[in-house]
Amino acid sequence: MSILAFLASAFLLSLLPAEAARSKYPPKSAILNPIFGPREVSGLLDGSVTVKCFYPQTTVNKHDRKYWCREATRSCHTVVSSNGYVAPGYQGRVAITDFPDQGVFLVNVSGLALADRGSYRCGLGLNNRALSFQVKLDVSEGPNVPEEAELFYVELQGSVTITCSFGQDYASTRKYLCKMEKSGCRNIIDTYGKVDDEYAGRILLSNENTAGSYSIMITQLGWQDAGLYLCGAGVYGESGETKEVDLHVYEGTDVPQGKHTVLGVKGGSVTIECHYDAKGRNSLKYWCKWRKNGCSRIIDSNGFVSDLYEGRVAMYDNPQNNTLTVILNRLADSDSGYYWCMTNENREKKTSKELKIVDGEPSLTGEEEVEASVGSPAQLACSYPCKYYSYEKYWCKWTRNGCTPVEASDQSHAELNVDCDKDNKTILLNFDDVALTDQGWYWCGVKHKGIYGETKAVQLRVSGGELHGESGRGFHAANQTPLPPARREMLPPRPLEEVVLARVPQRRHVTAASPSCSAGPSSLVLALVSVGGVFLILATVFAVYKYRQIKRSDLVSVGSYLTNISMSDFESAKEYGANDNACMKGTQETQIGGD
Template structure:
């Protein structure tokens, strides 16, 4: 009979404990105070609009009912006037009861609750009033909504010992995480232990909390049950219908994308939001809302903030096997919310739904169209293109045009979303995303890189391997800039380019003039050379001249015959006694020619005539003989 009674009592205790644990109201299970001292009891409740305005109370249990000691309506029981108070903090979901001048008869079971009577939501608290001088340390309370997070700070003197968190069971304290790298599989990917700057201090963060996480914990140094220090923690996880349920597992495919929606307190919209990838020792930063992006994630990750509803969405595309793991949403606000999500790459599920060329080459100054095909699944979704930046990827929806000349069009019949460029430029180079969204929620995306080529080359040059004839524009072909040319062009100031342009124009004028002048000079010297080649240097007295050999040839043709017709010869002494000039002119004409005798032409003709008729002239001495 006694055995049956014990079983019955244990059943009642367990049932009562289950009711207490299922209630959304939470407080300390037991508090201890000294006689004549005071005690403070914190009771938490969900922050719904109904709870915020409902009556809060503190009552003492008896066998029949729970007699109200004090309530938020202003009621105070006899015997507690002047030594008890209740303060409600609806914005924090918390009300605090304080009792002073404690006596032994104040000991016993109490309840803190919400409602018009003691039948409402409540939590049982045991008050112990001790006559001793030492008060045992109470457990630190943590009241967390389901799928939420909690940050625990533990500080101890010795920083060299092992640091750990364990959960109390009936017989032991099971290790959850420690600095030796041990992690309970149930908490993998959603718990992190990090040391603080103060020696011996460390933080423990648990995300994606579940109802099973409620219970008593110990954080400490050393080993449980042996040496070291410990601190008791009491965590209560309640279900809040206002909190959106986080998707615990995301499935992606090779080359595809995933999107994660993170939540934060809307009143703290100016706080920093960031996303990181979890590992055993830290959470590696990937992106935040300030425009900071990890280098190896540029072009494949973006964050969209929606402060009006307290959410931000992170999209990761170009997925590969190395992306598998756990990712955390985090904020820097006072009511900081953290959540974790596991990403798995499903190799068997096939290809991404959206299809775009992985890399596109364009010609500077030429039009371009990039196409993205989508399945029937996204027929009712809003489709968009956007150019990736570290601060985001602002969607450009169908039929919308920007000042940069970008137009998005959708061929619903063929399920093709196109992005048109009127005229590409080097500034258009970069990452472009094709994506879908519905009801303000972002869905699948696909990224492609646009490479714009911008250096001119003659079209006559042969095409290099893998180059298309379409690259030829206006008798010139566009080829990529190499890094050296880019750096050199960046170092040249604008004024140098202008001076170089003027110099080019000047040279284009002077060079043809110089060529013409050179041709004229060459022709002149060739003619002179030919004339000089047919001339001999002849001396007439003290006068030297060039006489053309053609003159002598002409003279030989007429010399003998013309001399026959000469009536008489006239002799004129020029120099010495042996120098004569013979002329066939009359005396009257001779007088005329005498006036021109000093000219070069007269001298040449006189000497030529002299040579031709020298055989017919006899010296005076011979005539006398």
């Protein structure tokens, strides 16, 4: 029997480390239980403790009974409740205070005695219901009590900011956050740039202004994130200091967040929606790109736009449905990564989205850059596929405060109109008389049932004038990324002869062997001018030569020169590659008057 007892004891001892480590984990029931409080509180003999218990801020919970009870074998005896009850022996030294707007109630126990040690529960409703959290109370004779873990009660898919401070002595020491597990404390993030894969794109570590202080923000919190963490300075288990952080995740109000991964095509666009709580309608909202050492702000609701994203990002806030829409176009491989929708509200959700760039062709096509001179006409074209035929199409002019729709009825620019060529499925934005104030970025896009879809950005450059004032701030040439020259379209005023000839109907036949056919009537004018110039030069040379010959000899008559020199002696212009009309054969020329 002694051998069996020894083996049993050894077996139980082998389980102690595992159980000790497992106690650091919140059990499944605790994750599913919306009530949360400290796992353990400590107080000095004759001193006091304050227990903070959290609950979801629903209407029912706000008005429900809150209580603090002491566990017995098969029940939990009420010590104090929000209904005004106080158990005998606790009058004058226990109180409960509810803060329904914050979703928290406090239990204060004073005059602590050694007999107060034990297990308690804070909860909502009836004592025998599961809506409660177990708290162990320890009373110490002093002189010190252990530091309690800092509690964080966060809604599912919400975010949390943890601040840790270790003083000037640790200003240059490695800072970190680790999560307690069976095998130790798993590193989540540190100041060396290491980030756990499960937290990539949704965690940030930032140094605070005070030396030795830093903050950690985690967003998109899930059930698996609940647990006990340590923030520290130094190396866990070897050097430095640590601080316990107890994080609880609960399922609160249902605020949809949509897909966490968004796919975009090179050269195309993406539309990202972020939902926020109604309480954050008046807060500053911004969109940033996540990096291991911070989140670079791209655009915010106050009109800020990063120079690197000028002309290709816009933000739309819809307070009616608490939705923030961000559109990013002209996508490149460098745009892949994690993006955060954020507000300046500490309790607000911070939404994380991953953008992946894939190969493919954008659905909206057209020129990326158009150039025009002041006073000349210009046209921006945007072609769309059949799948967008029933969608709402629009053109808008981009500014730092959004993209202002351009409509045919816009009286501020009477000669501006938008129409759609249904046959070619092309949306046209026409300028009859371009002004310098028209230069900038224009977007064509589609919408369906009020939801923004794909967009395409086109830059209009205007030359030939001087811009005064601030009306042309929509365009900043110094901040623009140069576009390939092959994608540019020049629209200068046409020459008079081209305008006249363009009115004559012609049948054009373009072949691969005649690449210059696209020149049209201007090729005819160029050929005639070239032949005339050659003839004038030869005539001048002939006159000079003739004059010198006359001076040298009187035996040569003028008539002999007239006899020996004629226009037939000149080579035909066609033998040198010229043509009356390079785009037409003789039988294809248009007859103007007569037979």
